[in-house]
Amino acid sequence: MKYNEAKDKFIQTWGTLGSSWGISRTMAQVHALLLISPESLCTEEVMEELKISRGNCNMTIRDLMDWGLVYKELKAGERREFFRAEKDIWKVAKQIIKERRKREIEPVLGVLEELKQVEGNKTDKKHKALVDAVTNIESVVEKADFALEKAIKLDENALIGTLFKLFK
Amino acid sequence: MKYNEAKDKFIQTWGTLGSSWGISRTMAQVHALLLISPESLCTEEVMEELKISRGNCNMTIRDLMDWGLVYKELKAGERREFFRAEKDIWKVAKQIIKERRKREIEPVLGVLEELKQVEGNKTDKKHKALVDAVTNIESVVEKADFALEKAIKLDENALIGTLFKLFK
DNA sequence: AATATCTTTCAAATAATTTTGAAAGTTCAA
DNA sequence: TTGAACTTTCAAAATTATTTGAAAGATATT
Incomplete structure (x- = not known):
C-alpha cells in the first residue's frame, strides 16, 4: 500500500x-x-x-x-x-473514559437515584418491576463506573496482567 | 414522583x-x-x-x-x-460488549494489520509517524479487546473484587 | 487609530439517520 | 383455496446532526 x-x-x-x-x-x-x-x-x-x-x-x-x-x-x-x-494511545483511551464517565455516567446515576423514589405500592407488579429494573441497573452502572475509574488509574499492562492471572 | x-x-x-x-x-x-x-x-x-x-x-x-x-x-x-x-443487567452489558467487540473492534484490527504494511522508508518522518501511530493503536486496541473478552467471562462481583484488591 | 492576520460564532444549507405507513409476504384455520 | 390475522419490507418523508461560510470578534503591528 x-x-x-x-x-x-x-x-x-x-x-x-x-x-x-x-x-x-x-x-x-x-x-x-x-x-x-x-x-x-x-x-x-x-x-x-x-x-x-x-x-x-x-x-x-x-x-x-x-x-x-x-x-x-x-x-x-x-x-x-x-x-x-496526544500520541500516547493509552493516555487517549484513559482521557476518553474519564470524560465519558463525567459526561454520560454521572448524570444517569443521578436520575436513577431519583427514580427509586417513585411513589407506589410494593404489591403492585408494575411498580415492583420498575423499582427492580432501576435498582439492578443502578447496581451494574455503579460497578461499571467503579471498574472504569480504577482501570484508568492503572498502567495498561498492569490491567492486562491482572486479568490474565485470573484465567491462567 | x-x-x-x-x-x-x-x-x-x-x-x-x-x-x-x-x-x-x-x-x-x-x-x-x-x-x-x-x-x-x-x-x-x-x-x-x-x-x-x-x-x-x-x-x-x-x-x-x-x-x-x-x-x-x-x-x-x-x-x-x-x-x-433480558432483565439481568449484567447479562445485558456482557451481551452488548460481546456484540460490539464483534461488530466494531474485530474489523478495525484487520485494517490496522493491513496498514502496518505501508510501503516506505524508515528514515522518512511521515512514514515513521504513521507506522508508529498504527502500532500503538493496535497495541492498545488489542489489550482493550482482551480485557473486555476476559471481563465478560467473569461474574460482575469477581471483576470488582479483583480491581478492588489492587487498590486496597 | 487604522490595518492586517488570525479566531470564533452561528444561521442557513447539507447530509445522515430514523421513522413512517402502505403494500407485499407469511401463516394458519375454515 | 380463500381470507383473516399477523409480520416484514422498503421507498419516501420527517427528523436530527453536521457542515459551511460569511460576518463579527480578537489581537498584534505600523
Missing part, C-alpha cells in the same frame, strides 16, 4: 473507531491527522488536508482540546496557533 | 444511556419498556406505549433479538408473538 492510501485509510479508520467509541467522527479524523503528523499543524493545514471548513475545523479542534486529546502549541514568531495530538 | 412520570423518565434515561453506549436510542427505549413490563408484550402494545410505527417497532424488536437482549415468547392459543427483555 502506498503512503497516501494508507494515510487516508488510517484517518478513515480512526474516524470510524472514534465515532463508535465516544468521540465524534470529525474529531477523530482531525485527531488522526495530527497523530501522524511529525510536526504540529495550524488550522489552515488541517482544513486543507481534510477538506473541511474553517468553522468546522475550529470547533472540532476546540472540542479535542476540551477532551484533553489535543494541545495548543505556540511557535516563536508565529501569529497563528499550532496543534499537536 | 408518580408512577407514570417515573416510567416515562426511565424509558427516556435508558434510551439516552443505551444510545451513548452502543445500542440505538429506540432499541434502548423498547428494551426499557420491556424491562419494566411484568408480562411480555406484543408488537401492538409496544407501538401503542411508545407511539411508534409498526415498521419501526418490528425492526427494532428484530434488532434487539439479534443483539440477544430480547426474547420471543409464544403464548398458547395466541397467534401473535410476544416479547420479553
Whole structure:
C-alpha cells in the first residue's frame, strides 16, 4: 500500500473507531491527522488536508482540546496557533473514559437515584418491576463506573496482567 | 414522583444511556419498556406505549433479538408473538460488549494489520509517524479487546473484587 | 487609530439517520 | 383455496446532526 492510501485509510479508520467509541467522527479524523503528523499543524493545514471548513475545523479542534486529546502549541514568531495530538494511545483511551464517565455516567446515576423514589405500592407488579429494573441497573452502572475509574488509574499492562492471572 | 412520570423518565434515561453506549436510542427505549413490563408484550402494545410505527417497532424488536437482549415468547392459543427483555443487567452489558467487540473492534484490527504494511522508508518522518501511530493503536486496541473478552467471562462481583484488591 | 492576520460564532444549507405507513409476504384455520 | 390475522419490507418523508461560510470578534503591528 502506498503512503497516501494508507494515510487516508488510517484517518478513515480512526474516524470510524472514534465515532463508535465516544468521540465524534470529525474529531477523530482531525485527531488522526495530527497523530501522524511529525510536526504540529495550524488550522489552515488541517482544513486543507481534510477538506473541511474553517468553522468546522475550529470547533472540532476546540472540542479535542476540551477532551484533553489535543494541545495548543505556540511557535516563536508565529501569529497563528499550532496543534499537536496526544500520541500516547493509552493516555487517549484513559482521557476518553474519564470524560465519558463525567459526561454520560454521572448524570444517569443521578436520575436513577431519583427514580427509586417513585411513589407506589410494593404489591403492585408494575411498580415492583420498575423499582427492580432501576435498582439492578443502578447496581451494574455503579460497578461499571467503579471498574472504569480504577482501570484508568492503572498502567495498561498492569490491567492486562491482572486479568490474565485470573484465567491462567 | 408518580408512577407514570417515573416510567416515562426511565424509558427516556435508558434510551439516552443505551444510545451513548452502543445500542440505538429506540432499541434502548423498547428494551426499557420491556424491562419494566411484568408480562411480555406484543408488537401492538409496544407501538401503542411508545407511539411508534409498526415498521419501526418490528425492526427494532428484530434488532434487539439479534443483539440477544430480547426474547420471543409464544403464548398458547395466541397467534401473535410476544416479547420479553433480558432483565439481568449484567447479562445485558456482557451481551452488548460481546456484540460490539464483534461488530466494531474485530474489523478495525484487520485494517490496522493491513496498514502496518505501508510501503516506505524508515528514515522518512511521515512514514515513521504513521507506522508508529498504527502500532500503538493496535497495541492498545488489542489489550482493550482482551480485557473486555476476559471481563465478560467473569461474574460482575469477581471483576470488582479483583480491581478492588489492587487498590486496597 | 487604522490595518492586517488570525479566531470564533452561528444561521442557513447539507447530509445522515430514523421513522413512517402502505403494500407485499407469511401463516394458519375454515 | 380463500381470507383473516399477523409480520416484514422498503421507498419516501420527517427528523436530527453536521457542515459551511460569511460576518463579527480578537489581537498584534505600523
